Amino acid sequence: MQLQQDPIEPFASFESLEISIAKGPAGPESVLHSISGLDVREAILEDIALKIIYLSGPFTLLDLAAHARISFDAAEQLFSRLRGKVLCSVTGMVGNVPEIAITSQGRTRALELLAQCQYAGPMPVSLESYVAQVRRQGFNNLRIHAADVERAFADLVFDQHTLNQFGTALNSGAPIFLYGPPGAGKSAAAERLSRALSEDEVYIPHAIEIDGQIITVFDPVLHHPVDQSATTPRRSTNRDERWVRCKRPHVLVGGELTIEMLDLQYNPAARYYTGPAQMKANNGVLIIDDFGRQRIAPEDLLNRWVVPLDRRIEFLTLAGGRKIEIPFEMLVVFATNRDPATILDAAFLRRIQTKIHLGEISAGHFHRIFDQVAGNLNLRATPEVVDEIIHLIRHCYHQELRACQPRDLINQVCWAARYEDREPVLDLTTLTRAAESYFLPSH
Structure with a gap:
């Protein structure tokens, strides 16, 4: 598995990139020093900044930049706009840095905004930026070698033929079907497939903005930052900290899976969305364990994913009915102890091109x-x-x-x-x- 010298960062040039397990994505520093470079409408940035000040302030302008995960210059521009609207003010200085607080007029406006959407976390990225970044970090040029597979499966015992099948399947980037009797090691093997990618690093956004709607993507349970301090507010660096540098994710779903869980999860109290499992698994591995025993029929699940499995695009629906298109860039692993021929028809079996049987051991x-x-x-x-x-x-x-x-x-x-x-x-x-x-x- 070949590793690139430097990480691939959001908004960088990718004209000559080959991902041979690339170490991941943050872009030209110039785009980070103004709010116009944050690829989200300035009104939305202002609203989020005001909610942050209301909920976490008073604090310094540096603290605002840290909470919003933006540069000091961008935070200063946002504060200037809010101050011009008499929504916040300077209350003092800490060294050369202004200390800021919300005004009574700003408090009223913040409460109105929180009634519409309670999101007050790191600034989101645009849908367009998210789509482009996921594509850059995809599996098209993935190179997995025998040493990578042997490292990933070092704590398990498999014959060389099966390990070669795993390696071939990983290089394909196509869906994998693991089948065999209970206790044959299917779940363990599926999890180890993601370990073969563990040296690779990708960038995952805290949140995405679409037409004023917020979708959170980064999940500290599923996504493991390379820099552990990335999950806590800190003074912003030169990198675009709206993106978290993580190991390639692996997401496991089992019998609890329903058709509703495959779409955006809207929180009616907080009034923003959480991305579904397949969105959180983008650029990583999605394991469907005990396939055929979900609360969704196998044919319904695969009908839902006919287009994603073929074309690597997925359609999600917002509460108002609008559909959005996102990448479906992941290695999907189906693991089952049922006979594939009894739960899938020939058309679906063709779409899952790699089928690996795990059975009796010697x-x-x-x-x-x-x-x-x-x-x-x-x-x-x-x-x-x-x-x-x-x-x-x-x-x-x-x-x-x-x-x-x-x-x-x-x-x-x-x-x-x-x-x-x-x-x-x-x-x-x-x-x-x-x-x-x-x-x-x-x-």
Whole structure:
């Protein structure tokens, strides 16, 4: 996986860019030093600044710049406009920096604005800037090599053929279908696919503005900043801090997924939107776990995403009915323990071009996984004991060997030891007892 020397920043030139796991996006500093360069209507910037002063002030002009994530010069211009409208005033000086506070007229106006929309966070970017940045950070020129896959899957045991399939799938950037029986490692594999991209960095905006409406995008639960201080207000740097430099995101949704969750989430109390899961997953990985068991039928989900999966564009609807177009630039991973042919028709199976089956593991892989799990707990079992457990699973319980079984059996041993107030030991007796609790009786 080739890494570029310097991060790619919002609004920079991308004419000769090749993303071979690029380190991410902030642009010519000149666009950051005036409110006209912030690509959002000045009236909206003023309204947000006034709400920030009302809710967090009084403070200095530097503090306003830090809360709004804009440059000092841009904050000074906004303050001058608000001061000219008698909405705020200078109350003193801290060194050479004005200390500012809201006026009674400004307080009245701020309350009116908060009744319309309570967003008072970092200044948003425009939809156009967001679309352009996501496209720049896309997967078109992605280069993943064997070393990247081996690093990502270092803590799991897979054969080389399967690892090669994972690497090929990552380079395609196209949807991936992982299928196989429960316990085969599908969810773990899906999560590790995102680790193959973990050295890559992208820029994610705090919020987007569309026709006066605010959509929040950055989610501290799902997005992991490279600079941890990026999530707290601070004095603005030369970079456009409306964008947060993060690792490529990975978003996991499971059985809780509904059709409504795929559209913008409007908060009627706060009166602004939160981006849906696929928007937060842009430039990263979206994992649909336990596909086919959602509260939305598989065909309804895929009908909803026919265009996004083919054309990499998505349409979202604002409360007034207006539709907006955003990029659908992510690696979508479907993981299921159901037969794909029973939940998808041929047309959808064609759209999901990479299908990887994870099933029974070999005795050798069982040994490797068992040793790895036991070693992590400072435990050990002899190869002969593990062979006896393999025989027990196959011939007494008539079960296939699954990747989850070593971990689950060792957990059973540790829980029993805790109950009996002793140190866990992995011998034939304890593991046989564990198997009795874990497997259903064979008939």
